[in-house]
Amino acid sequence: MLINDAQAQKTAASECDDGRNLSGYATGAEIDTAVSGRTKAEPSVTMEAVTDRANMMLAYQRVVENKGAAGVDNLSTLDLKPWLKQHWQGVKVSLTAGSYLPRAIRKVDIPKPNGDVRTLGVPTVVDRLIQQAIAQRLSPLVEPHFSHSSYGFRPNRNAWQAVQQAQQYIRSGKRWVVDMDLEKFFDRVDHDILMSKLANLIEDKRLLKLIRRFLEAEMMDNGQRVTRDRGMPQGGPLSPLLSNILLDSLDKELERRGHSFCRYADDCNIYVSSQKAGESLLADITDFLSNELKLQVNADKSAVARPWERKFLGYSFTRHKESRVKIAAQSVNRFKDKIREMTTGHCSRSVSDTINALAPVLRGWISYFRLTRVKGVLEELDGWIRRKLRCLLWRQWKRIYTRARNLMKAGLTEERSWWSATNQRGAWWNAGASHMNQAFRKGWFDKMGLVSLLDCHRQFQC
Numbered sequence: 270m271l272i273n274d275a276q277a278q279k280t281a282a283s284e285c286d287d288g289r290n291l292s293g294y295a296t297g298a299e300i301d302t303a304v305s306g307r308t309k310a311e312p313s314v315t316m317e318a319v320t321d322r323a324n325m326m327l328a329y330q331r332v333v334e335n336k337g338a339a340g341v342d343n344l345s346t347l348d349l350k351p352w353l354k355q356h357w358q359g360v361k362v363s364l365t366a367g368s369y370l371p372r373a374i375r376k377v378d379i380p381k382p383n384g385d386v387r388t389l390g391v392p393t394v395v396d397r398l399i400q401q402a403i404a405q406r407l408s409p410l411v412e413p414h415f416s417h418s419s420y421g422f423r424p425n426r427n428a429w430q431a432v433q434q435a436q437q438y439i440r441s442g443k444r445w446v447v448d449m450d451l452e453k454f455f456d457r458v459d460h461d462i463l464m465s466k467l468a469n470l471i472e473d474k475r476l477l478k479l480i481r482r483f484l485e486a487e488m489m490d491n492g493q494r495v496t497r498d499r500g501m502p503q504g505g506p507l508s509p510l511l512s513n514i515l516l517d518s519l520d521k522e523l524e525r526r527g528h529s530f531c532r533y534a535d536d537c538n539i540y541v542s543s544q545k546a547g548e549s550l551l552a553d554i555t556d557f558l559s560n561e562l563k564l565q566v567n568a569d570k571s572a573v574a575r576p577w578e579r580k581f582l583g584y585s586f587t588r589h590k591e592s593r594v595k596i597a598a599q600s601v602n603r604f605k606d607k608i609r610e611m612t613t614g615h616c617s618r619s620v621s622d623t624i625n626a627l628a629p630v631l632r633g634w635i636s637y638f639r640l641t642r643v644k645g646v647l648e649e650l651d652g653w654i655r656r657k658l659r660c661l662l663w664r665q666w667k668r669i670y671t672r673a674r675n676l677m678k679a680g681l682t683e684e685r686s687w688w689s690a691t692n693q694r695g696a697w698w699n700a701g702a703s704h705m706n707q708a709f710r711k712g713w714f715d716k717m718g719l720v721s722l723l724d725c726h727r728q729f730q731c
Contacts, residue, residue: 313472314406316479319399320361328401329353332394332506340393341375341489349394360395367475371396373487373494374502388456390488390502400483400507403476408510410470415513416520421534422509428582429640431531432594435538438529439576439592443540447547448579449554450570454535455508456500459563460484463501463515470514483507509534515562522557526550531581538581547573584640595643601650604634612657620658620665624719627654631720639729647723654722655714660700662709679708 318324332346339345344352353360363369374390381387392400408424415423420431451457464481471477483505488495501508512534523530523539528550530539539554541547551566551573558564572579576586580597587593611626631654641647666672669690676686681704689704699705715721 314403314410314470314476315473316365316367316475318406319402319476320364324402324405325398328398328405332398332401335506337394337397337504338375338377338391340391340396341373342393342395344394346394349398352395353398360399364399364479365475367478369399369479369482371399371479371483371486373489374504376488376490376495377504387503389504390486391504392483392486392502396483396486397506399479400505403480404507404510407470411510411514411517415517416524416532418524418530419513419517419520419532421532421536422513428533428637431533432582432584432640435531435540435576435581436586436592436594438531438540439586440590441529443529443542444575445541445544445547446574446576446579446581447539447541447551447554448572448574448581449537449539449551450567451535451537451558452565452567452570454564455503455512457564458484458501458512458515459499462562463511466514466518467511480507480511518562519554519558522554522561533582536582538579540576544573583638587643593642594640596638596641596646600638601646604650605653608654608657612654612661620662621717623658623661624714624717628718628720631722632725635720635722635725636729639726641726644723644726647726651711651722655709655711655719656697656700658714658719659705659709660696663696663699663705676704676708679713681708 329349333349336346360369372393372395374392374396377389377391378386379389412423418434420426420428420434460481463484464477467477467480471480484501485497486502488497488502501511516532516535519537520530520532528539528541530537532538539547539550541550551571555566558566575588576592577588579585580599583597583600585595585597587595607630608627611630612623635647662675663672666675672690673683673686676689677683681689685704689699689702692699694702711721
């Protein structure tokens with residue numbers, strides 16, 4: 270599961286920060302009382318703290334900034350302020366009394382690259398506001414105790430740091446990876462196990478009851494209400510934090526065993542020195558997840574392999590002793606599919622408009638993949654994108670006379686222009702031929718505002 274793209278990786282309702290400062294390791298009593306317990310000195314989270322005006326104002330600001338789709342009540346973030354002016358006092362009373370009932374969540378299926386779908390549950394904007402307020406109070410309580418090797422959905426942590434740490438493990442000689450995929454993690458979360466962990470953190474019964482109600486909220490699917498007895502909806506601001514609280518048990522088990530690992534949400538890579546050690550570890554951790562957390566490892570997608578044979582957060586690594594970061598082949602293929610969607614079958618749209626539409630996609634993609642040290646693929650992609658645009662030009666011209674005239678305008682001789690216009694070859698062939706490359710060079714596309722992946726990457730390295 271990729272995050273930043275946001276950033277390039279974004280969730281439906283929250284973004285992770287891009288800061289680079291790392292929090293320290295928890296030690297001694299802190300580890301023992303991590304997410305499974307608290308020290309007596311640590312304050313608990315109360316409903317009064319959640320509904321505090323300053324906390325709610327900050328939550329409102331973040332929910333509005335994140336925008337997001339409306340829930341089952343069709344109330345948008347733009348309508349939230351006037352709605353709160355009229356109804357907030359009643360909502361606050363029901364929260365402090367412990368009687369607040371969340372609305373149903375709206376089911377949204379997002380297609381995945383493998384042909385499967387990822388199910389999102391979109392809460393109403395009011396419920397997102399309350400979840401955000403809870404997350405803001407709960408996060409400072411658990412954050413200091415989370416593992417140093419956990420990078421997803423945490424302040425001052427990001428996917429780039431996880432990839433760089435993985436690279437260090439490989440360079441240290443751990444050239445085998447246990448690539449573990451949790452099957453439908455967000456859909457399989459056991460409510461009782463999660464709530465037992467939260468009960469060690471939160472003493473306020475009203476707050477615990479509210480979180481369970483959020484977890485068990487019905488899902489609206491094509492007008493039908495579907496009850497839920499497990500899983501947590503992806504799309505709410507509270508879900509990322511709850512996932513880290515649950516999976517902290519996995520982190521602590523790996524730390525207890527002394528393993529080198531990187532976890533980003535439900536993506537976990539463990540780096541070992543041999544295939545045999547990796548296979549033994551995969552079996553042990555599979556049993557641990559099944560018995561302790563009632564989570565299932567996807568055997569088809571999990572494997573013990575060389576790091577350069579797998580991908581992690583869209584990246585992969587080279588075979589060199591001093592392994593370098595590169596863009597995974599699967600990420601390149603998905604990117605090309607996206608570009609094809611934007612450049613194929615749009616003959617009515619001008620090349621200039623197409624370039625403007627491509628700009629944010631290209632900038633976002635290379636921004637996320639700025640860590641790559643294998644630049645040849647960027648040069649190839651730049652050339653391929655220019656060829657797609659030349660292909661679009663050739664299709665738009667249609668008539669032989671139009672093609673010859675435009676080639677002459679671009680600087681080709683009359684003889685060569687007519688010869689090229691009448692070659693009876695297809696658009697893709699002509700887009701890669703010498704006459705189109707000479708007529709529409711990189712400089713022409715630069716003037717038109719086309720973003721060069723290679724040029725952007727060089728700027729990131731400055």
